[in-house]
Amino acid sequence: MKLTENRHLKLWMVVICAVIFWTIGAGYSRDLSASSEETYKGLKTFSDVLDIIEKNYVDEVDTKELIQKAIQGMVHSLDPHSSFMPPEAFEDLKIDTKGKFGGIGIVISMPKGILTVISPIENTPAYKAGIKTGDIIIKIDGESTKDMMLWESVKRMRGPKGEKVVITVFRKGTPEPIEFNLVRDIIPVESVKSIVLKPGYGYIRITNFQNNTTKDVAKVLKDFESDNHRIKGLILDLRDNPGGLLDQAVTVSDLFLKDGIIVTIKGRLGKHTKNYRAHNDDTDRNYSIVVLVSGGSASASEIVAGALQDHGRALILGTTTFGKGSVQTVESLRDGYGLKYTIARYYTPNGRSIQALGIKPDIVVKQRFLEEDEEDKPEDIYFKEKDLKNHLDAEPDKGKQKKKKSENNDSVKEKKHEIQSRHGVLNLETLKMDNQVMRALDILVGYDILNGGKAQKDESNIDG
CATH class of the missing domain: 2.30.42.10 (PDZ domain)
Structure with missing residues (x-):
């Protein structure tokens, strides 16, 4: 009997240490042991289950591994973008932003x-x-x-x-x-690629937002704006851009804005609520911009599209974006583990929530694939934030209502998540076959002509 009590006490202490381990490691200082009766009861039940499994399961179990998986399940149940990461996964996350x-x-x-x-x-x-x-x-x-x-x-x-x-x-x-x-x-990992589509019209593709993205975009703009090119219109391609670093999304937006709010993040805590504003660097960028988006454009790319749209700085063309309007932070834990969790929601300069709604384009133009007739093309081939299990609502007060069951069923699984790769070779011939790029170019050229620009009216289109 004494042995059983000691064993149970040991397991109980393991659970308590595990919970304290991740909470203190994540930067909290509250006292969990007396925070609530329900918390205590829940931890006691967890301890009982762990004890029973360790004693009676058909195969010997690794207690540490079970606790880690329990934490993973707990964190992932919050929303699709929160996760408890083992050292290998955490290291990969850090590598992905270094370039x-x-x-x-x-x-x-x-x-x-x-x-x-x-x-x-x-x-x-x-x-x-x-x-x-x-x-x-x-x-x-x-x-x-x-x-x-x-x-x-x-x-x-x-x-x-x-x-x-x-x-x-x-x-x-x-x-x-x-x-x-x-x-x-x-x-x-090149996050920025560029090409001149025709004299006076530049194209920049951003595949994700990493440490050097703003610096690389600024370098391309400097070249486009030089006497060699004298840019009159720009296409900024954010299609299938999954996001990345918040600060890079803000600074890329700032390259095209003189003043005003770029994005607002609002969290439950005051320290997680903040306005990010544009700064005037005295660089004149008065040329027209078309931003290309798709259902695969998420998070940081939605911030850029939303900011330029709300300020009237760019026309958004394509299909509705993914709708990942939540902010995650990453905390380092002991032994190489990491905790990624959601702290806030994104709002565009006009106060629109991106979460589960996305950015709606000013002009809807579906991607046309060579093997399909445009009329037969399904309206939406992308999974969206709203299709993910446990996704957050657009506004926090809606979360108090009982959530509907996730649409993660057979009908959702049957959706195609076709992606035209943005990581391959960037060349003019490929872009000539891209109907969204060509539509954007026609808009830019037409706008320049109507405004008495220097575009030659007898100049043929790039695609003939």
Whole structure:
């Protein structure tokens, strides 16, 4: 009896330490042991369950692993963007914002739980070896990717420059799996690409917002605005941009605005409520701008689109954006763990909530794929924030109402999440076949002509 009591006490202390571990590590200082009767009862139940499982489960269990998974479940139940990250996943998150890493150079995702290549990155080992968009990665160094987490597969493919990795893929139309023997290299992640579409009209594509994004955009603008180009119109492509760093979204917006609010974040705590404002740097950018967006444009890209739209600085063209209007912060915990959790919601300069609503374009133009007739194109091929389980409501007071069951059912799963890769080669011929880019260019040229600009009226369109 004494042994059982000691064992139970030990488990109870493990639970208490685990809870204190993540709360104090995340920067809280409140006393949980006496915060509420319900909290105490909940922790006691958790301790009882842990004790029963450790004693009676068919296989021996790892108590530490069970507690970690319990914390993951607790945090993830808050909303889709909050997570408790093991050291490997936390390190990958930090790497993704730095702009380079050691690896093979592919963008991957897991639609329907299948590890799939979204795009090889230009001039990387994967690109040079012939890995293609749509390839399904079935093995990494001989180990099956079935049931492998996305972060785990990323970790296995990344590594120091010069080290080898073997990737086995299944490719549609190929009877046998294809094996690629690759040598890792330093992979620079270009978040900004640009090209001159025709004299006076520039195109900038931002694939995500990382540490150097604003600096790179400013460099491109300086070139576009030089005597060599004398820019008259700009297309800013934010399609399928999943977001990134808040400060970079604010500073990119600031490049095009003279004054006023760029974005407001509102949280439950006063310290999580803030207005971000534009600053006048005396740079004249009076040319017209069209911003391209899609259902894959989320978070930071929605901040930029919303700010330029509300200030009348740009025309937004495309389809309604993803609707991720929540702010996450990341806290470092002991032993390399990380906690990402939501602290606020985004609001555009006019006070519109982005959350689960997205940015609606001024002109709706659907992406046209070569193999489809435009009339047969489904209206919305993207999963949106509103389709995610446990998504936040647009306004906090709505959260007090009973939430409807998630639309994460068979009908939602049947939606296609087709993505035209924004990570491949940027060239003029490809852009000529992009109906949204061509529509944006026509708008810019037409606006310049109507306003008595220097565009030559007899100048033919880029696509003939």
